[in-house]
Amino acid sequence: MPELPEVTTICRSLDRQLRGQVITGAASCGRLRVDVDSVSLQGFCAGKCISAVTRRAKYLLVVFTDRSGLILHLGMTGSFVITPDDGQARPYERAYFLLADGRRWRFCDIRCFGSLQLCPGDIQSCTHPALADLGLEPLTGDFNGSSLHRLSRNSRTPVKTWLMDQHNVVGVGNIYANEALFQAGINPATPVRRLGLQRCRRLAAAVKTILQAAIAAGGTTISDYRDVDGSEGHFRTALEVYGRAGEPCPRCGDSIERLLQGGRAAFFCPRCQPRR
Ligand SMILES: [Zn+2]
Structure with a gap:
């Protein structure tokens, strides 16, 4: 199961690859532990530009330029793959996002303990229920x-x-x-x-x-x-x-x-x- 170092590593890679990208389409198969239906996901994401990918605890926060965002969790076996879009789902692909530059960002998860949630409010204020009640970040000065x-x-x-x-x-x-x-x-x-x-x-x-x-x-x-x-x-x-x-x-x-x-x-x- 990914812990903080693994989530941090993935977060940095996603930020490098996705920052500044516009999402043109999205779909989900509804099998993740917490999931969003394709219509809502598409309606929420389409046309939005990613300003950064950050992390709170083991949640990945995909921050859009309008400050809303996506809250993703890898669960036990979640992973991301970004490739040119060939219109084909990879094995265990549970959700995907199409990017304006022609790439497809895939959320794959064998065991489906991962989660995908929408955050319509300011995602970085961490007021979303998934982000409330979390303890200290061990790499900040607050933890000593x-x-x-x-x-x-x-x-x-x-x-x-x-x-x-x-x-x-x-x-x-x-x-x-x-x-x-x-x-x-x-x-x-x-x-x-x-x-x-x-x-x-x-x-x-x-x-x-x-x-x-x-x-x-x-x-x-x-x-x-x-x-x-x-x-x-x-x-x-x-x-x-x-x-x-x-x-x-x-x-x-x-x-x-x-x-x-x-x-x-x-x-x-x-x-x-x-x-x-
Ligand atoms: Zn010893």
């Missing part, structure tokens, strides 16, 4: 040791689960939560309110470092994720604990352990990340 400490005082939730809750912090999924906790030396099962300011600072810094490194590598491809041009992310080889149960810890050589936590796998080194 103090805010993490302040927001987590009343929660008994294990720190990894807390970090992955989009109401607290956005875009940190299972891969990067595991990696950040390893880097910060914090056991994933630690109740978050037990973290003092010192450990909160270490964790916030680790989250930022991991996400920035992953963005620089174009994200992490485990199975489906691809950039708009079809290329894979290269951060997988840099993962120190995720998916490495039984392998030696890169720091101390002890065996990496795997623990199921709320249905998601936690990977950690019991020596470098002791329970306390």
